[in-house]
Amino acid sequence: MQFQQLQQAFIAHIKDPQQPAPQGIEDRRMAIYRELFFNNVLGFVSTAFPVLKSLYTDANWQQLVRRFFIDYQCSSPYFLHIAEHFLHYLQQDYQMQEQAPVFLQELAHYEWAELYLATKQPAQVEIPLAAEQISSSALCLSDLSMLLAYPYAVHSISVDYQPVESGEVQFYLLYRNDADEVKFVLINQLTAALLQTLQQAPGSTLSQLVEQLQPLLPQLSATQLQQGAIALLQDFAAKGVLVSFQAAQNSLP
Template sequence: MTALKSTQLTFANYIRDPRQFPAPAAIPAERLEVYRELFFNNVRGFLDNAFPVLQSLYCPEAWLALQQQFFAQYRCHSPYFLHIAEQFVSFLQDYALRPADPVFLAELAHYEWAELYVGTKKCEQPALTLAPDKLADSPLWLSELAMLAAYQYPVQNISKDFQPNVAGAYQYFLIFRDYADEVQFVSINQASLLLLNALSEQPGQTLAALTSALAEHLAPLTPAQLHAAALPLLQQFAKQGAIVMR
């Protein structure tokens, strides 16, 4: 390791966690403190803005401690605001809860990030509006501005006044940005989740192909019954922009 690389590593380690790592000898302490405050306060500001509901559930000291642990332990690979929020969600997947943390921490963080992600994502390919009356015979795509999610806590209702302590059955959601650029969270059942997930994994299928494949997993429902149930649902999603054609 070169002297420069060694100095950079020492500097980075100290910036992340000055309690665990020594300060670089060549840099005055007051300058190091300025650097650390700049780096940490940027990350802290990103997290405050991305997770307002989650922040509201903590006392300031506990929220700060969680932010500091993320800053010290997680190796972010991008400085962009949206990427830092996503990496915070990843950090929480393996995070050991402390007494100050709500049991739904990881799920609520994902829920808040999903709204941010869908609301700000740029569509790489232009989507064409799908006429709902043509849907039954058209190749279908799930919009690039849509995603599927499942939560065991009622994250859509969590607030300072409502904080559940026990996980329940999974609730499924289609999250998408509609034609008015508003983010929509639509509760769906397991059959609808399977249908939309199949479309996400194999885009360009027709409704007949989708329902025929799903019938194997949803017996005793027949493809015709699934088709009849799915058609009005997908027509509604097409009107809103969650289902598209290209």
């Protein structure tokens, strides 16, 4: 057997023990490799998705991760990349099983987003805006924040709370504060609209934001809308979510 064939057979058997092992290697040695590789992936995925893991029995969780290990072609061995690959697998390739929660993909994305922000490096140094600068500055959301929406209250999901059907859309602002802690804010649809407008048009001024939001809220005057926007933006500035356009020119991922 040529080296490349041997290598392919080795990898295929490590990923799926049902595949024949390479000839000439005793099963005792192969078992060590099988256990080592799978346990590494299992540990990475379990660490990245602790809430999701808690909703499964140990046997069912290992079965889920095993299917991922067998079916998905990971392009990187790094912890963060394996977590992202697992999310992609759930979103694109996984066939929902009876024991899988209906909110599987949404909860997995929420947990991945927390990990993503906890480890992300901003494109450049960001300087939060002071409250008095909001009215006169170009505005941008921090590169260490994300706007999310799910038809489940994913922040409340636990062993004791598992919704069985989708409901009203929940809007979230995830961000990493100056203590490098990832926090979330549950926001309403109007606040989400404000942040989404800013996300899509980084560098907008307050007056430009108000102008873009006005058609969505015709019942409010421009003055009322501006006053409400200032109060929200001041709160986000205090959290470090709002930065100057010069400090962060990249939009959210």
